[in-house]
Amino acid sequence: MRTQVGIIGAGPAGLLLSHLLARAGIDSVVLEARSRDYVERRVRAGVLEHPTVELLREVGLAERLDREGMPHDGISLRFDGGDHRIDFADLVGRGITVYGQQEVVKDLIAARLRDGGDLRFEVSDVTLDGLADAPVIGFTDADGQRQELRCDAVAGCDGFHGISRGTFEPQMFDREYPYAWLGILAKAAPTQHELAYANHPRGFALYSMRSPEITRLYLQVPPDTDAGAWSDARIWDELGVRLAADGFTLNEGPLIEKSVTGMRSVVAEPMRHGRLFLAGDAAHIVPPTGAKGMNLAIADVRVLAEALTDYLRRGDESGVDAYSDTCLRRVWRAEHFSWWMTSMLHVSPDTDPFARRLQLSQLHYTVTSRAAATSLAENYVGLPHGENR
Template identity: 50%
Template sequence: MKTQVAIIGAGPSGLLLGQILSKSGIDNVILERKDGDYVLGRIRAGVLESVTVDGLKRAGVTKNLEAEGIPHDGCKFVFNGQEYRVDFEKLVGRHVTVYGQTEVTRDLMEARAEIGATTIYDASNVALHDVDGAAPYVTYEKDGQTHRLDCDFIAGCDGFHGVSRQTIPADVLTTYERVYPFGWLGMLADVPPCHEELIYGKSEQGFYLCSQRSKTRSRYYLQVPLTEKVEDWSDERFWDELKSRMLPEDAKNVVTGPSLEKSIAPLRSFVTEPMRYKKLFLAGDAAHIVPPTGAKGLNLAASDVMYLADAFEDYYHNDHSEAGIDGYSARCLKRVWGAERFSWYMTKMMHSFTDDDAWDAKMKQAEFNQLLNSEYGAKLLAENYTGLPY
């Protein structure tokens, strides 16, 4: 088999890239090591920047988003009993849209099926070959047979543990990493949200987040030590702990119910540079990870994909110009590091660290006071939260 762009990974970034390229007349094939149900079963992000919505419009998959997505013009911060609402629309004239990653993925899958583009699921032992040569190709196993996919370029959208980044020689890459000493215990439940907007909270017991996926489905998070085990957290214990961290007037609005899913996610910041090696391009979690505090993971992946789609369109529609390809990594990393800074700032301010001392407590309070007392400070947060310039 031969294609122009081989895309490794059928998560939202790989599917979005494939859909944009297909609409632009650029042939592509997606390889995914899991089946479609597994991909849809991953419970992840739900807050979309306007840049991400623009990317979905570019891909032609916003019908359900426009019908079911919930625009949020602001969010609420609670810090040790003090509260403040950041008004995105007033401060920067933008908003975010609540629409789950599962729904984004499903929309992209269905759109890809409608145009008859090729996605190969259950592709095992994927290997990338000659990425530094003129004729790269990918091999994989499917139904007991070994297959070969020849291509012009390879887009690695296969996440942190995928094969794409591991294919790049170690001496080519520079890696930056910060691992945080806690995780997020998340619960998904079919109960109405306790508040019309997201609540980011810091209490004496630690961070909490009241989020939502729809008007009838909520997602809540608690900061917990990495030593905690999901099986030790009954639904009753989770709800009790959540309400104990919240303001009383917010806690009384929490509707409890059985969990659909519970998991503990460790927090880390990770960036690898460059994001391109010869004919191989990294996008999304294959190149960078941010703590979920700033809601940037899916949004950064989407902007990577749009930069990469721009580069491929420039190449195929402009007499094989390599200007976009050559500038891809630098363009992405400028936005990546901006999002890393914001996610680090949010994580540091809103979480309790084991080595915090009196100085750290004062610094966190000063950061929150900047939101309370400075429109410029609040505007900077709103600008970052709704999305840095693309």
């Protein structure tokens, strides 16, 4: 087989890249190890930055997002028994939208299939060769047949555990955090409109939502926590303690999902090896506190789509040559913001009274200084694409 761009991974990054390339007249084939049903049901992030929403609207992918997404104009920071709202609309004039990653994936798959896109699910034994100048992707298709896909470029959008990054040896920057998140999806209507981030002496908690009927909540726990060791009643009791605030009520309901997610920061440099270009989690991981993971992936492929279009249609290699450096400027800004939010809101096992006072001082400053609140708001809602500070 022959195509212009071989894309490994049918998450938001790979699917959106295929869509953007198709709009520019560039052919691609998307290969995915999981089934279509699995990737459409896989629950991940739910916060879309303002630039992400604008891009999806620009390329005709926001009809259901605009109908079902939940726009938010701020978040709350809870600590010392008080609730403090960060007003995005007032501070920076834009906000975020809550819309599940799996919903973005459903929209992208439907659009690609409607437009004749080549999506191949349940492939296995993927190999990469000839990355210096003539890439070849080998794989076994869903029918058990061995195939070869020859292409001009490969986009590695196959996540942190995919094969793409393992084909070369980038420099790895890595930080492990001494805590994890116990997350639940509950069939319970949200009792407030916006997200609440809570710093409590017993640990961090996050109040979020996925729809008018479903809430998404998290508790800080040790990294080795077994989700099954936490009963539903214990989870609800602990959420009630950590999220407590005047006038706030916690609506309980049956749990749809319960899992533990580790916390780490990872960056691979460079994000390019020959004709292989990494995007999204294949190149970088952020702790979920700053809601940056999916948004960074989308920013990556926006840059990559433009670079590959210039290269494949006009022979201009300046964009592909600058791809890694361009993306990494934005990646490191998001890494810093995610680290800062995480450090400010979580209680580490080694937090002593001095460190605790510093943490509370930072929180008080953030909610009382317009300059500090504006910085949080600007980073949270997303820097405009093209501003890789």
